[in-house]
Amino acid sequence: MSDAPSPLPALCLIGENATRLWGMTNAERLRRLARAEGLPEDAEAEAGERLYVNLAYVFDPVWLRHIRTQPGTVVTDGGELVLAHLTGGMTPGDLERHRGALTFIEYRDDPQIYNRQLRKLDCPFIQRLTPATRREIERKSYFGAYKGVTDLLTKYLWPELALGLTRIAASLGMTPNMVTGIGAAMCLWATYLFSQGLYWSGMLAGFAFMVLDTVDGKLARCTVTSSKWGNVFDHGVDLIHPPFWWYFWGVGLSAWGLALSPRAFALVMAAVIAGYVLQRLIEGMFIKDFGMDIHVWRPFDSRFRLITARRNPNMVILFVATIFGRPDIGLIALAWWTVISLIVHAVRLMQAYGVKRSGRPIVSWMEAKP
Structure with missing residues (x-):
């Protein structure tokens, strides 16, 4: 045969x-x-x-x-x-x-x-x-392009706004890469504003970037215009920028008279950056060894993805802290949440290896449904 x-x-x-x-x-x-x-x-x-x-x-x-x-x-x-x-x-x-x-x-x-x-x-x-x-x-195809497992802001806060922007972009003949480029500019502008302690303006620019980060992917899927370069551009920006945001948020605290001590700042940055990188590595290891995203293994993993220490949930922490006039405590809370999320992911990875050693298959709870 x-x-x-x-x-x-x-x-x-x-x-x-x-x-x-x-x-x-x-x-x-x-x-x-x-x-x-x-x-x-x-x-x-x-x-x-x-x-x-x-x-x-x-x-x-x-x-x-x-x-x-x-x-x-x-x-x-x-x-x-x-x-x-x-x-x-x-x-x-x-x-x-x-x-x-x-x-x-x-x-x-x-x-x-x-x-x-x-x-x-x-x-x-x-x-x-x-x-x-x-x-x-168009509405069904747009929401059909949404990930079923994602963070709480992308899933619940701005789908309707992003739908309207996706329609406008399509009617103007914009390509997904154009949207990604505008979003990247807003991302850089937010980084600068954070460094100056202009947190409200920075969060507004960051919000625009986060929404456009949804729009470019939906525009690509709805108009069937995805490209390898576009995926690299989009995912590259997504992957690289978060640690820079948190670092320059810390730099901007001096403008509020809330600068962390050098030692505290170093510890916070070590937790935020190392935690972010290690969590991404764990996710990559899970995909490599089990052929699927860690967040679709069990229902718990899918629910935890809503709030895990990624950019959008972290911005919620900083937003709430800034409302109370304590962006410094927000950054410290972000560091702790990153460490907690890292521990959760590490434990889930070890549990998956244990299941594999026992001879049982690692199958997504979504695929396992009848």
């Missing part, structure tokens, strides 16, 4: 639909999704290997990713064909004759699919695209 992977199906569009979504036609959106998944052009496909898609419908990209490697699978909505991975020269007109040889997934039965990239388990949306449903579908 050959170990060569099965050829991927070619995209084959059914029907027509002039309604635009995020500034593009459904056909263009599907072609972008197909290219992103490495699907060949119809003319380049192996004989009979096709992924038929009904242009009357829009669906979450997870469906395409899910069906492309499952020959003989058909997805329907109320019995209407949405997409089908057919082989052997079979066409949508042959479905009834070959029903017994095919696997049908009915959307209205609420099938659950685990999205590893966005760390969530749900039933990805499918909906008929018309001028009347366009904005509703």
Whole structure:
């Protein structure tokens, strides 16, 4: 038996639909999704290997990713064909004759699919695209691009604001990298303001950056314009800037007459920076050794991700402390929370290694659901 992977199906569009979504036609959106998944052009496909898609419908990209490697699978909505991975020269007109040889997934039965990239388990949306449903579908595709496991601010505070900004960016023809660039400028401006003790202005600039950090990713996913360079740019900024924010926050305390002693400042910075780096390393080790994010292992890990010592929860600590006129205590509390979060992650990593040594599999609680 050959170990060569099965050829991927070619995209084959059914029907027509002039309604635009995020500034593009459904056909263009599907072609972008197909290219992103490495699907060949119809003319380049192996004989009979096709992924038929009904242009009357829009669906979450997870469906395409899910069906492309499952020959003989058909997805329907109320019995209407949405997409089908057919082989052997079979066409949508042959479905009834070959029903017994095919696997049908009915959307209205609420099938659950685990999205590893966005760390969530749900039933990805499918909906008929018309001028009347366009904005509703844009909303669904936007929230469909949200990570299921993330921090409390990203999850609960600014989704609606970021949705509006994503729509504006799409209508202006902005690319995700443009949004990331504006956000990076706001990030640098916030760093400078923190260093001067201008904490309220700095938090406003930081808030703008944090929202734009959501917008660029959602714009990339909704308009299917992700790029390798864009991911490096976005994640690079996200990864590097937090320790600089906390350091220059400490520098700015002198403007408030609340500067920490050299020894206290050194201890706080050691805890904040070392804790941040080590926590990131633990997360990387978990992905390397267990093939998944540490925050999707068990429900506890997913809940802890809401408040773990990352940038956004840390900014909540500093915001509350500044309201009470004690940004110095906020920085010290941030350091303690970083140490506590590091300990939690280290314990979870050791527990995972213990489970592995016992011979039990490490599986995400989301994937383990029936």
